[in-house]
Amino acid sequence: MSLTTARRPTTDLPALAPRPAPVRGAGLGLLLALLATVVWSGSFVASRALHDTVPPVQHAFWRWIVALVAVAPFAARAAWRRRALIRRHLGFLALASLLGVTVYNTLVNQAGLTTSAASMGMIMAASPVLMAGYERLGGTRLGARRVTGMLIACAGVLLLVGRGALPTRLGAGDLWMFAAALSFASYSALLKRRPAELGGAVLLFTTFLIGALMLAPVFAVSLAVQGGFEPTADAVGPLLYVGVASSAVAFFAWNKAIALIGAARAGVVYYLQPVCVALLSYALLGEGLGVLGAACMALILGGVALASARSR
Structure with a gap:
């Protein structure tokens, strides 16, 4: 094989080195983080809409099967060609x-x-604080403006959760969501250590495949204990959304954003998720907003704008 042939571009997306974004890439990184945030907001609405019909583990398992099917045409062959690299970074x-x-x-x-x-969307706004904490532990300076904006946005989220006061009691579902926020923040921080040789599509396809395999035994137990669900349009539609949009599209956009601007700065944009989820849940599920909700959203938006502003 010639050197020219060996370096021929593949159909996989280009590898991304975990470096701070240049100025020209910062705007794209923020837009990609916003895209992922908006799309993921819909997944919370979908999860809530399916809570009476699809057991949680089965929902998660079919989400990743759909995502695998969506990503496979763009990544399966490239992943096979890079199987030695995948084995090397399997941990x-x-x-x-x-x-x-x-x-x-x-x-x-x-x-x-x-x-x-x-x-759910409000509590997930704890993730940016955790992401920033991970980056600070790694030696990254966050800057006074970004920290101030994060604190303002976080205050808006806490007031929204506590309906005008600091929340003092949490239900079981709230605790599950805080655990989810910790898991997502840890995932985002881990992406900083992503091997540069792994392209974006290969990373998605491989993690989706491994994640689905990890879920398979629990999925089998859920089927045996809880039974399956009826594949009606009301069930299949949300599953297709979370599989294609919230998994394939949003995860690629988020991973790319972190590669461009880092987890802490992408996490600032993530504060917008409560706003997006609240608006979607109001429009699609009839969950109310109220004057307090609108005021807290304004506080969140102001904090995000301050934290995301480019230093002159």
Whole structure:
């Protein structure tokens, strides 16, 4: 094989080195983080809509099967060609799959049994604080403006959860969501250690596959104990959304955003998720907003704008 042939571009997406974003890439990174945040907001509404019909583990398992089918045409062949590289980094891929695929989404679905979609989105706003904490422990300076904006946005989220006061009592669903937030933040922080040789599509396909395999035994137990679900349009539609949009599209956008701007800065955009979820749950599920909700959303938006502003 000639050197030219060996370096021929593949259909896989380009590898991304975990470096701070150049100025020209910061805007794209923020837009990709926003895209992922908006799309994921719909997944909380879908989880809530399915809480009476699809058991949480089965919901998670079929989500990743759909995602695998969606990503396979773009990544399966490239993943096979890079199988030696995948074996070399199997430990990283297994941990990323466990945190970002197997555990995170199962916890979200479990929370959806007893918690409103709006509350799920609000509690997930704890993730940016955890992401920033991980980056600070890694030696990254966050800057006074970003920290101030994060604190303002976080205050808005806490007031929204506590309906105007700091929350003092949490239900079971709320605790499941805090566990999901920790899992997602850990996944996002782990992406900083992503091997540069792993392209974006290969990373998605491999983590989706490993995550689905990890879920398979629990899925079998759920089928035996709880039975299956009827594949009606009301059940299949949300599953297709979370499989294609919330998994294939949003995870690629999020991973790319972190590669461009880092987890802490992408996490600032994630504060917008409570706003998106609240609006979607109001429009699709009839869950109310109220004057307090609108005021807290304004506080969150202001904090995000401050934290995301480019230093001059």
